[in-house]
Amino acid sequence: QQPVQSPQAVILREGEDAVINCSSSKALYSVHWYRQKHGEAPVFLMILLKGGEQKGHDKISASFNEKKQQSSLYLTASQLSYSGTYFCGTSGSSNTGKLIFGQGTTLQVKP
Amino acid sequence: EAGVVQSPRYKIIEKKQPVAFWCNPISGHNTLYWYRQNLGQGPELLIRYENEEAVDDSQLPKDRFSAERLKGVDSTLKIQPAELGDSAVYLCASSLGLAEARGEQYFGPGTRLTVT
Numbered sequence: 001q002q003p004v005q006s007p008q009a010v011i012l013r014e015g016e017d018a019v020i021n022c023s024s025s026k027a028l029y030s031v032h033w034y035r036q037k038h039g040e041a042p043v044f045l046m047i048l049l050k051g052g053e054q055k056g057h058d059k060i061s062a063s064f065n066e067k068k069q070q071s072s073l074y075l076t077a078s079q080l081s082y083s084g085t086y087f088c089g090t091s092g093s094s095n096t097g098k099l100i101f102g103q104g105t106t107l108q109v110k111p
Numbered sequence: 112e113a114g115v116v117q118s119p120r121y122k123i124i125e126k127k128q129p130v131a132f133w134c135n136p137i138s139g140h141n142t143l144y145w146y147r148q149n150l151g152q153g154p155e156l157l158i159r160y161e162n163e164e165a166v167d168d169s170q171l172p173k174d175r176f177s178a179e180r181l182k183g184v185d186s187t188l189k190i191q192p193a194e195l196g197d198s199a200v201y202l203c204a205s206s207l208g209l210a211e212a213r214g215e216q217y218f219g220p221g222t223r224l225t226v227t
Binding site for chain 1: 219
């Protein structure tokens with residue numbers, strides 16, 4: 001079951017914050033976040049494993065609520081370099097779970 | 112450290128023609144993935160290899176797609192014959208071999224296939 005991301009697109013000014021959500025109808029073991037710039041390869045951001053943890057990476061952090069089967073990616077004080085399409089990938093099993101990607105959220109940061 | 116290498120970067124072919132994509136994963140990465148990414152969509156897994164063994168090919172259209180990973184390093188994905196609906200970006204990714212759910216994947220730049 002493909003996870004659903006929201007919003008589909010967001011436009012920000014530099015310095016503004018954004019939240020991208022990823023929801024699944026099935027129980028999740030892990031959530032992976034990637035960013036892809038136009039014409040380039042997806043780049044790994046972070047993994048969140050079952051346990052409701054929160055992770056941070058510079059000004060980008062994420063949370064994972066396994067009870068609600070959802071994850072949120074937080075981008076704080078957006079920079080121009082944050083522009084791109086963000087994908088979440090979810091897995092329902094620790095060892096045999098296939099990673100299924102959402103449809104993506106396009107983020108555009110303007111000066 | 113070199114990343115995942117893919118070639119060619121772009122390919123334009125007529126329908127019913129064959130096409131092949133090549134991937135060289137990051138050195139030491141046992142697990143290799145082939146994904147297809149349609150415009151405006153997330154990557155969709157076609158096949159996953161653990162060393163030489165294809166451990167998940169449930170999404171691979173086997174009537175026209177084939178893949179191999181000889182010697183557990185490089186891999187080739189082939190389509191024969193290509194159809195118009197095969198136009199997409201074909202991404203190769205590799206990882207260290209942790210369970211897929213727990214390991215980060217490193218993607219190559221992809222091959223953009225256009226079938227006319």
